[in-house]
Amino acid sequence: MSTSDEIDEFLEEIESELERKWLEYYEANRVWIVASGLYKVDSYSDKKFSISREFILGVITALEPRLTKLLPYLVKVNADRDTLISKLGLNLDPESMLVQRELEILRSKQAEVVPLLPESTEQNSNSDPDTEYLNQIRQDMNSQHPPS
Template sequence: MNVQYLRKSLKIAWLTYYRENREWIARLGVWVDCTGQRRPSSGFILGTLSTLEPQLTSLLPLIVDLSNDPDRIILALGLNFNPDDELDELDDDAPKMLPSRTLASETPLDLPETKPASKVPAVRLSSKIDEACTGVGERD
């Protein structure tokens, strides 16, 4: 098993889920401050990911045998970050569309409505993270 791939996969799954459910998760009383990062509690993240990522479910018994501290598990999985900050950073890197404009003398075009940058589809999230991949093989 490739640990870096698992970490990246879990991060994508968590951020995609968080983006889709941000409105209600932000209002839950599950937020904690862990090593200077404001994020949902470890139990909430692990519970969510155990339903989203079948690979994690098979690994959790081993992981818990090694450490039963949920905060340490989240740290080890690379998930100790504020999801709002992470999504804002990814959205800042996404290409922005300029608003269309028409002159008073022109007839407005019937163009499809575009989504604001904060509603970037989840597909972009995984492709953005994948583009940062540095590879796994050793180079001489």
């Protein structure tokens, strides 16, 4: 197996981990990243967003120390930062990804909604709910104050 194949295999192994770490970092630091202008929405280009590729590489190297030794080689082989970011699986819009994740969380919470009223254990189609309620009140009152 060649060095290039080993690197590709390593990158495939950690790609989802890199994405998760980058999104967690971005989410935790979102306010200052946007305020500083590192995240920009480009309405005039094909891309909807842009973040400095060097910034992403710096952050991900700090978050994934195994890349520290590998990154100089990757930069030498792939001088184009966009290609390198793509190879690392980080060519994504973090804002869109976070919105998508929040929607998925809301959907799963909606699916877990529990009905407020318990279902009746007795299913008597001839019974009237109002009559049953009044009978229950009478029964409760009689048990608290039995006739003398």
